[in-house]
Amino acid sequence: MTEVSESQxxxxxxxxxxxxxxxxxxxxxxxxxxxxxFARLGNYAADKELDSKKMFRVLNVDxxxxxxxxxxxxxxxxxxxAFLTDEKQCQLHNDFGAEAKPAMCRLFPYTFTQTxxxxxxxxxxxxxxxxxxxxxxxxxxxxxxxxxxELFTRxxxxxxxxxxEAQLIDGQNISWQDYLAIEEPILERISKPTESRVEKTLxxxxxxxxxxxxxxxxxxxxxxxxxxxxxIDQVLVRNLLESYFPANAYESSSxxxxxxxxxxxxxxxxxxxxxxxxxxxxxxQDVVGVRLGQLPAESADLLRRFVYLRMFxxxxxxxxxxxxxxxxxxxxxxxxxxxxxxxxxLELLRNKTVNPVxxxxxxxLAEDARVLxxxxxxxxxxxxxxxxxxxxxLSPQRVERLISLSA
Ligand code: SF4
Numbered sequence: 001m002t003e004v005s006e007s008q009x010x011x012x013x014x015x016x017x018x019x020x021x022x023x024x025x026x027x028x029x030x031x032x033x034x035x036x037x038f039a040r041l042g043n044y045a046a047d048k049e050l051d052s053k054k055m056f057r058v059l060n061v062d063x064x065x066x067x068x069x070x071x072x073x074x075x076x077x078x079x080x081x082a083f084l085t086d087e088k089q090c091q092l093h094n095d096f097g098a099e100a101k102p103a104m105c106r107l108f109p110y111t112f113t114q115t116x117x118x119x120x121x122x123x124x125x126x127x128x129x130x131x132x133x134x135x136x137x138x139x140x141x142x143x144x145x146x147x148x149x150e151l152f153t154r155x156x157x158x159x160x161x162x163x164x165e166a167q168l169i170d171g172q173n174i175s176w177q178d179y180l181a182i183e184e185p186i187l188e189r190i191s192k193p194t195e196s197r198v199e200k201t202l203x204x205x206x207x208x209x210x211x212x213x214x215x216x217x218x219x220x221x222x223x224x225x226x227x228x229x230x231x232i233d234q235v236l237v238r239n240l241l242e243s244y245f246p247a248n249a250y251e252s253s254s255x256x257x258x259x260x261x262x263x264x265x266x267x268x269x270x271x272x273x274x275x276x277x278x279x280x281x282x283x284x285q286d287v288v289g290v291r292l293g294q295l296p297a298e299s300a301d302l303l304r305r306f307v308y309l310r311m312f313x314x315x316x317x318x319x320x321x322x323x324x325x326x327x328x329x330x331x332x333x334x335x336x337x338x339x340x341x342x343x344x345x346l347e348l349l350r351n352k353t354v355n356p357v358x359x360x361x362x363x364x365l366a367e368d369a370r371v372l373x374x375x376x377x378x379x380x381x382x383x384x385x386x387x388x389x390x391x392x393x394l395s396p397q398r399v400e401r402l403i404s405l406s407a
Pocket of ligand 1: 026027073093
């Protein structure tokens with residue numbers, strides 16, 4: 001494999017982005033600002049005789065990697081940024097141009113993952129433009145991406161990820177070259193629209209990772225437990241749904257599972273696991289009763305792009321996501337799509353509609369994908385959670401059952 005320089009910027013195929021001006025990213029989400037931003041915006045507030053106490057909050061950041069940020073932007077009572085106009089425009093951008101916005105606003109929604117084979121650029125599904133793939137192809141925005149990457153390195157100079165300990169499964173390390181060789185055909189397969197459901201394609205393709213596991217390792221390693229495996233699946237789904245789709249995604253600042261309670265729950269083998277949605281409770285039988293099949297093209301493509309970008313940017317395993325192994329990470333990615341489909345089924349049940357064709361699937365999926373992206377960004381799992389997920393998600397049988405549950 002050819003050596004690629006550290007500074008090489010990899011850009012995903014078929015991904016577009018331009019700001020749609022919806023104002024959604026200027027809502028609720030706290031925006032940290034640097035000392036330079038604070039000085040500039042403070043002057044602006046003083047010129048306009050605005051009350052700076054209501055506009056900025058002092059940040060006490062313990063994390064040395066985030067020391068560059070001194071304040072955050074306060075939101076108005078309606079949850080919107082004080083600089084957002086009634087026309088959903090940034091006042092700073094309008095008055096002084098895009099470069100006058102706080103550094104984090106200029107960076108959003110671009111993300112950069114540094115690896116031994118270069119830097120992988122991506123975009124966040126928290127952005128409406130990204131959700132709907134609107135705007136110019138990223139491949140035509142190389143210069144802007146290079147500028148944003150330069151900004152990223154200024155903001156996070158010490159944020160380097162150590163991939164040397166990346167694991168294929170818990171206890172088996174994988175070299176970066178071996179990892180790339182396995183990943184390349186999978187990425188190629190999901191970089192374009194597929195006939196079949198993306199989570200199924202991903203799972204089928206992920207056998208390349210499973211086949212590389214050496215020794216006589218049983219991936220379905222809780223098979224000896226007396227608990228019915230389907231009950232474990234259901235407890236897992238319910239806990240993941242509660243963690244990734246909380247009642248108010250903006251209020252909860254961190255995301256973890258209570259692994260001990262979670263294990264206790266499935267060992268107690270509850271007779272029935274219920275899912276709560278929109279104030280009502282549903283059984284897994286109800287969920288199975290709704291058949292989605294292949295979704296309308298735009299919805300299916302949204303899910304495919306979600307998987308493709310997570311995998312392209314390596315934000316699904318190792319230091320890219322909570323130190324899950326590559327096998328557990330790729331299975332987790334397939335399960336995330338199952339969760340989005342189960343959420344869609346619950347919404348159909350709530351609306352008493354059984355035919356997804358008669359329903360605006362795209363809007364529901366897009367809003368859920370936005371929340372999921374935000375939760376994955378702040379997900380910081382305890383060692384117990386990682387160990388529990390690693391064990392449960394390694395099982396190919398479990399992932400197949402969840403794909404079938406969300407069919
Ligand atoms: S400063 Fe401008 S771009 Fe940033 S959150 Fe406020 S309105 Fe949005």
